[in-house]
Amino acid sequence: MKFKTFAAFVGPSVFMMLLFIAAPLVSVFIQSFQVTQPILEQVEVETCTPGFLTQTCTTEIKTVPILDENGKMITETQWVGLQSYRNVLQMDKFWAAVGNGSWNQIMQIDFWKALRFTLSFTLLTLPLVIGVGLAIALAVNNATRSIRGPIIFISLLPFIITPVIGSLSIYWLFVGDGILTTMMERWTGTNISMFAQAWTIELLMYFYRVWHVAPFAFVIFYAGLQTVNMDTLESAVIDGASRWERLRHVIVPHLMPLIIFIALIHLMDCYRVFDEIVGFRSQAHVISLQWLTFDFMTPDDAGNRAMSRASASSMLTMIGIVILLILPLRRTWRDHKGSAH
Amino acid sequence: MFLKKIALAGAVSLLGSAALACSYQNEVPVKSLSAGFEAWKAVTDAMAECGNFQAELDQEFRTKQPAAFEANPSLYQIGGVSNGTITPLLNAGTIRPLDDLVEKYGANLKPNQLIRINGQIMAVAMMVNTQHLMYRSDVLADLGIETPTTWDEVYAAAAKIKEAGVMEYPLGATMKSGWNLAQEFVNMHPGHGGKFFNDDNTTAVNSDAGLASLETMQAALEFTDPEVLVSDSTYVQQQFQQGKIAMANLWASRAGAMNDEAESQVVGKVAMAAAPKAVAGGAPATTLWWDGIVIAKNISDEEADAAFRLAMEGLDAETVQGANDAAIWLVDGYQPTDIAEGAIATATANPAPPAYPSTTQMGLLHTALGNELPAFLTGERDAAATLTAIEEAYTTSAKEAGVLK
Numbered sequence: 082m083k084f085k086t087f088a089a090f091v092g093p094s095v096f097m098m099l100l101f102i103a104a105p106l107v108s109v110f111i112q113s114f115q116v117t118q119p120i121l122e123q124v125e126v127e128t129c130t131p132g133f134l135t136q137t138c139t140t141e142i143k144t145v146p147i148l149d150e151n152g153k154m155i156t157e158t159q160w161v162g163l164q165s166y167r168n169v170l171q172m173d174k175f176w177a178a179v180g181n182g183s184w185n186q187i188m189q190i191d192f193w194k195a196l197r198f199t200l201s202f203t204l205l206t207l208p209l210v211i212g213v214g215l216a217i218a219l220a221v222n223n224a225t226r227s228i229r230g231p232i233i234f235i236s237l238l239p240f241i242i243t244p245v246i247g248s249l250s251i252y253w254l255f256v257g258d259g260i261l262t263t264m265m266e267r268w269t270g271t272n273i274s275m276f277a278q279a280w281t282i283e284l285l286m287y288f289y290r291v292w293h294v295a296p297f298a299f300v301i302f303y304a305g306l307q308t309v310n311m312d313t314l315e316s317a318v319i320d321g322a323s324r325w326e327r328l329r330h331v332i333v334p335h336l337m338p339l340i341i342f343i344a345l346i347h348l349m350d351c352y353r354v355f356d357e358i359v360g361f362r363s364q365a366h367v368i369s370l371q372w373l374t375f376d377f378m379t380p381d382d383a384g385n386r387a388m389s390r391a392s393a394s395s396m397l398t399m400i401g402i403v404i405l406l407i408l409p410l411r412r413t414w415r416d417h418k419g420s421a422h
Numbered sequence: 423m424f425l426k427k428i429a430l431a432g433a434v435s436l437l438g439s440a441a442l443a444c445s446y447q448n449e450v451p452v453k454s455l456s457a458g459f460e461a462w463k464a465v466t467d468a469m470a471e472c473g474n475f476q477a478e479l480d481q482e483f484r485t486k487q488p489a490a491f492e493a494n495p496s497l498y499q500i501g502g503v504s505n506g507t508i509t510p511l512l513n514a515g516t517i518r519p520l521d522d523l524v525e526k527y528g529a530n531l532k533p534n535q536l537i538r539i540n541g542q543i544m545a546v547a548m549m550v551n552t553q554h555l556m557y558r559s560d561v562l563a564d565l566g567i568e569t570p571t572t573w574d575e576v577y578a579a580a581a582k583i584k585e586a587g588v589m590e591y592p593l594g595a596t597m598k599s600g601w602n603l604a605q606e607f608v609n610m611h612p613g614h615g616g617k618f619f620n621d622d623n624t625t626a627v628n629s630d631a632g633l634a635s636l637e638t639m640q641a642a643l644e645f646t647d648p649e650v651l652v653s654d655s656t657y658v659q660q661q662f663q664q665g666k667i668a669m670a671n672l673w674a675s676r677a678g679a680m681n682d683e684a685e686s687q688v689v690g691k692v693a694m695a696a697a698p699k700a701v702a703g704g705a706p707a708t709t710l711w712w713d714g715i716v717i718a719k720n721i722s723d724e725e726a727d728a729a730f731r732l733a734m735e736g737l738d739a740e741t742v743q744g745a746n747d748a749a750i751w752l753v754d755g756y757q758p759t760d761i762a763e764g765a766i767a768t769a770t771a772n773p774a775p776p777a778y779p780s781t782t783q784m785g786l787l788h789t790a791l792g793n794e795l796p797a798f799l800t801g802e803r804d805a806a807a808t809l810t811a812i813e814e815a816y817t818t819s820a821k822e823a824g825v826l827k
Contacts, residue, residue: 118824119513121782129538130505130777131547131712131752133769136534143781144623144825145513152515152719168818189803189811191793257649258664272590277648279800365599365651365796376793383785384488384510385823 106399113165113392117158119146165393169373192394195370196401202286202369203351203405209291210347211340214298219328221299222306233303240296248360251289252276279366286357286367294350298343305339306332338416341409348405353398370398444472444735450728452476454715455483455490456502459675461549461713464745469736483507491516496718499729504713508537508545509780517544517716523730530738535752537714547714548737549749551675552697552775553596553609554708554764558668559693561588572699573638573707576669580645583668593645594658594670597799602654604791605709609671610635612776613700613707623783623825625816627791628809636798636805638700638707643799651796662692671697671708674765678747681761694764696771706768709778712752783825790815 121144129138146154171190178186188194221232239247254261255275266273275281309332317327333340355371358364364372377391451474456462458479466477480486483502488510490497496516503511511517519542524531528546537545555570562569562579565586570576576593583592596602607627611618616631643650647661659676661667663686679685680692697706715733717726739755746757750765758766768775778784790812798808820826 116822116824118822121824127538127540129536130710131534131537131550132710132774133550133750133752133766134534137774137777138538139777142621144783148515154514165822168822185802189797189807256652257647258666272648274648276652362598362652364793365603365800380485380488380510381785381789382484382506382509382780383782384513385782385785385789385819387819387822389822390819 109392109395112388113396114160114162115158116161116165116389117156119154119156121145122147161389165389166397169390169393169397191368191373192370192397195368195373198283198367199352199354199370199401202283202290202354203348206287206290206294206351207344207347209287210294210298211343213291213295214343215302215336217295217299218302218306219332221303236299237296239293240300242293244293244356245360247293248289248356251285252361255285276361276363279363282361282363282366286354286361286363289357290351290354294347297346301339301343302336305336309335338413341413344409345406345413348409349402352402352405370394370401374398446472446731446735448472448474448728448732450474450725452500452725452729452732453498454478454500454502455480455487455498456500456715457481457483457504457713460678461675461745461749461751462502464741464748465548465736468738468741468744469732472732472735475732487511488514488516491718491720494720495722496720499718499721499725500733501716501718502713503545503716504551504711505537506711506778506780508716509782509785511716512539512544513782516719518719518726519544520546520717520730523717523727526727527731527734530734530754532752532754535714537712545714545716546733546737547712547752549675549713549751549753550765550769551673551711551713551750552708552765552768553605553671553673554697554706554768555695556662556670556672556677556680556692556764557695558665558688558691560691561592561668564588569693569695570669570698571696572702573641576698577641577645580669584645589666589668591645591647591666592668593642594653594661594667594672595642595646595650596653596655596658596670596672597639597642597646597650598654598657599651599796600792601788602792603651603795603799604788606639606671607635607791607795608778608788609697609708610638610700612709613704614638615701615704618779618787619783623820625783625787625813625820627787628813632809633805635700636808639795640799640805651799663687674750674762675748677761677764678749681747694761696764696767697775705773705775706771708768708775710769710775711778713749782823783820786819786823786825787812787816790819 123142123144125140126143127138127140129136149155169192171192174190175187175193178190188197217236221229221236224232253259256262257274257276262273262275275285313331314327317331322330353371354369355375358367358369358372374391374394377387377394380386453476454466454469455478456466458481462479466479469475470477478498484507487501487503487507491501491511492514501511501517521543524536524543524546531546535547536543537547555576557569561583565582565588567579567582570579580592583589595606597606611627611631614631614634616629616635617626620626647653655673655676658667658670658672659679662670662680665687677694681689683689697708699705700707715737717729737753739753742751742753742755747759747761750758750762794808794811794815797803798805803811817826
């Protein structure tokens with residue numbers, strides 16, 4: 082292809098990527114080393130607020146930002162080095178807890194608590210999604226042609242649901258007076274509270290994520306199964322390979338690139354787990370790294386946002402994803418180089 | 423009835439002409455952004471009757487408002503605020519003083535309604551709100567329990583109800599982790615005589631009063647649903663309506679829903695009393711709130727004039743009489759009924775509970791409380807360590823916000 086044609090095709094998307102991915106990333110990176118504060122002054126303010134019948138007026142010293150002549154807040158930006166990272170990671174507390182050998186104390190530090198959940202969520206759901214996806218794909222592939230269509234349609238449904246809506250529905254089904262909880266309570270005769278302790282909430286989250294993402298793995302694997310070399314399969318049958326052996330030695334190796342692909346996508350998606358936390362209202366028990374960033378960014382009633390810590394926390398999330406992706410990416414790279422020769 | 427009203431208001435704002443119950447015809451386009459609860463619906467519906475008015479009712483208003491009002495021209499002329507959410511607007515200077523407008527159009531306003539900051543009128547309040555005790559009068563009467571006035575009495579009553587086997591979890595609480603849970607502490611702490619801040623902006627919650635507040639909050643867990651850390655005001659309201667709980671310290675703005683026959687199974691059975699005290703002889707352990715309107719600064723004087731005139735039309739006696747039980751109105755023409763008793767008893771108590779202390783620091787502390795309290799209530803951390811964690815979290819964010827050096 083001529084370079085000009087190539088550039089004309091690729092140019093727009095490169096431009097978009099620079100504008101919408103690279104530029105914000107650089108900006109967040111810079112902000113994570115800066116703190117922007119309004120310049121504050123202490124003034125005496127008399128505030129009169131209503132009671133039911135009469136007003137109460139209080140005079141107090143309030144810390145308020147100084148406004149310039151245009152009525153805008155005057156802010157100053159300082160370079161603070163790694164301070165925001167230190168505030169997020171709280172390494173001093175972390176090492177103190179490690180020194181005490183107390184797992185519980187480490188889990189009191191927001192970042193480490195979030196990291197623990199995010200990692201176990203990502204790594205535990207990964208084999209489940211691949212396993213369940215593959216199982217459905219094999220089942221559908223072996224089903225009679227006439228019912229394949231409906232089965233594919235039904236198994237794809239969970240994937241179509243908007244994640245927030247999906248997690249909210251699970252929450253409503255299992256909360257104290259939810260339909261499923263009430264049913265389980267009737268069967269077992271005991272009071273069940275799924276959202277009262279961390280482990281039941283986590284179980285529901287794993288279940289929900291696998292239920293939601295397995296169809297994606299299924300579709301990819303099902304497509305892959307259509308390209309399995311029939312001759313190899315047949316010769317395996319003639320050689321007396323059992324069903325399991327055929328799966329282990331013929332089908333899985335054939336699907337390996339797809340498995341790696343699913344793993345990559347899943348690791349990237351899961352490390353940014355967020356919908357489950359909000360949908361299940363699990364902040365008291367379980368938080369994730371992405372939720373932590375969100376929490377830093379959410380303004381409180383007085384309008385404060387911890388933008389510097391939010392930036393630092395999102396940079397840390399990105400570093401985490403990169404570390405997780407190194408392994409599968411290295412493998413793809415090796416395969417890629419191998420096939421080139 | 424209600425649907426009809428909405429349909430009517432919708433039709434009117436669509437036509438933008440035929441003024442029905444409005445005394446004049448509004449010619450200047452006006453928009454408002456406020457919270458979405460019942461009282462705001464009533465007020466904005468009344469404003470819409472004058473035409474050329476568009477209301478946005480959004481529970482996320484607090485995150486939108488500061489940015490929307492900072493735009494020039496401001497995206498909304500009228501803002502609905504509470505004493506908790508007016509702070510960022512005041513700090514950024516994006517709302518205008520209303521003295522001249524009040525003089526021109528505010529003949530019907532009571533002095534009590536005018537929110538003055540350093541003498542200037544910055545907002546006009548329409549209602550007060552507070553968390554107070556709601557209880558099932560029938561359940562308490564059956565067991566011969568007097569209306570509790572302190573938290574100890576509330577817990578004693580809850581123990582009796584539980585013992586009698588009437589309800590398994592007699593107590594409801596707005597303890598959803600985050601803002602709601604923090605608010606519970608903000609209610610309790612002054613009730614125990616605590617201060618939130620020292621003069622140098624450091625926090626003072628790590629104190630005996632703080633410990634006592636935590637203890638009182640923890641005592642509730644014995645009588646609340648195990649999932650209390652996900653329960654917000656709406657959830658507690660539903661627990662009441664379904665007859666699952668007998669007592670809760672809940673917002674006055676939720677009282678009307680108890681007698682809503684379409685939703686509630688306990689119509690007429692829920693009574694209101696002053697918020698329970700943390701210590702006998704103290705102030706009710708709650709904070710006072712008001713909701714009201716502000717007018718944006720970054721708009722023309724003509725628009726501000728039209729917006730304020732429209733707001734006054736929305737805040738008139740007619741509106742209030744049409745939605746008497748939707749709020750504890752401050753507007754003339756309000757007739758307090760049974761369901762307002764608790765709020766009025768709370769607001770007029772002696773010593774009176776404080777107004778919610780809305781400041782930049784309080785915003786930071788509120789967030790720190792909301793994030794650190796859950797670990798205490800789940801039992802992962804003891805009270806002293808929790809208060810230290812709150813102090814540290816506040817100090818970190820206060821330094822980042824420039825409040826502490």
